[in-house]
Amino acid sequence: MDVELRDLRLAVVTSQHRSLRQAAEALNIRQSTLSRRLHEIERQLGMVLFERTNGGTHLTMVGLEFIASAKRILDDVDRELRRIRSRSRGELGLLTIGVQASPSAGHMHATLVEYHRRFPDVDVRTVDGSHDRLLCALAGNAVDVAIMTGHATAWDGRMLPLWSERVIVAFPEHHPLGQNSRIRWADLANEKFLVPQQGPGPELEGLLAAKLRHAIDSQHIIHQDSSLDRLLSLVSANYGTLLMFEGATGVRHEGVVYREVWDDDGPTQTNFMAYWREANSNPALGSFLAMLNEHYPDFSAGPKAT
Known part of the structure; x- marks a missing residue:
């Protein structure tokens, strides 16, 4: 037996009309061609x-059962084809994003909100990590795209410049510097810093060392393996100050104030x-990058840019 999908469609359309002539007109074929094909289907x-x-033309009892089954088959095929087409256009599937800094506010948060609005059927999974960890995850296909600081000279894949974020310092509410509207790097020379070991911690520690040079040493750094919320709890309890990027300031914590750090x-x-x-062929990555390019077009001539 060799009944094809087109045969099922012919039979279904014929069942929906009163005559072979009307069915043939709906199918845009000759009535004689339709008649021969239906006889061949019945023979097979x-x-x-x-x-x-x-x-x-009327359905027999067997014909009624056959048409019901044919409709279910065609509906299943159409549904799967729509799903595959959506997946191929990046409208369906899973996108794994490596995130170096908290996306609780700012550009990263807005990007995730817009992507979900445009592609609500794409599931997004985020992976936190330091710069080096996320580069390893990219190389090992554990993440599709990573949003990180800086310019990784060792990275031989693709890169797209995005946004800039201000560097923020979190103080306990009654800290003397928290009363200032503007914080200079030199003002922080005697501070004790809580530095996360994951996420943006290594980059922020490097920034501290570069800006304060000899004024900062190991006694000023307390490494923490904690979430942002727990770090802010320590800040509010006066255990130290915390450097963070602007996008993390959506996390509000009682007893903590945020201030810009100025050059x-x-x-x-x-x-x-x-x-x-x-080499990543995930269609969801393509739709995500296309959206990023709309907001942050790359005008460089470098070979690694989109």
Whole structure:
């Protein structure tokens, strides 16, 4: 037996009309062609599906059961084809995003909100990690794209410059520096810093060392393996101050105040970039990168840019 999907569609359309002529017109084929094809389907199945009378074409009892089954099959095929087409357009599936800093506010949060609005059927999974950890995850296909600071010279995949975020310092509410509207790096020379070991911690510690040079040493650094919320709890309890990026300030904590850190010419800012592997064929990654390119077009001539 060799009944094809097109045969099922012919039979279903014929069942929906009173005559072979009307069915043939709906299918845009000759009536004689439709009649021959229906006879061939019945021959292959070894059953009579239609009664042909002067009053029109009607389904037999067996034909009614066959058409019901044919409709279910065609509906299943159409549904799967729509799903596959959606997946191929990046409208369905799973996207894994490596995130170096908290996306509780700012550009990263807005990006995730817009992506979900555009592609609500794509599931997004986020993976936290330091710069080095996320680069390893990219190389090992554990994440599709990573949003991180800086410019990784060792990375031989694709990169897209994105946004800049201000560097923020979190103080206990009654800290003397918390009363200032503007914080200079030199003001922080005697502070004790809580530095997370994951996420943006290593980059922020490097920034501290670069900005304060010899004024900062190991006695000023307390490494923590904790979430942002727990770190802010320690800040509010006066265990130290915390450097963070602007996008993390959506996390509000009682007893903590945020202030910008300034260089001589304005607020200190750090650039963020998207990193991904050119060989990654996940369609959801393509739709995500296309959206990023709308907001952050890359005008560089470098070979690694989109």
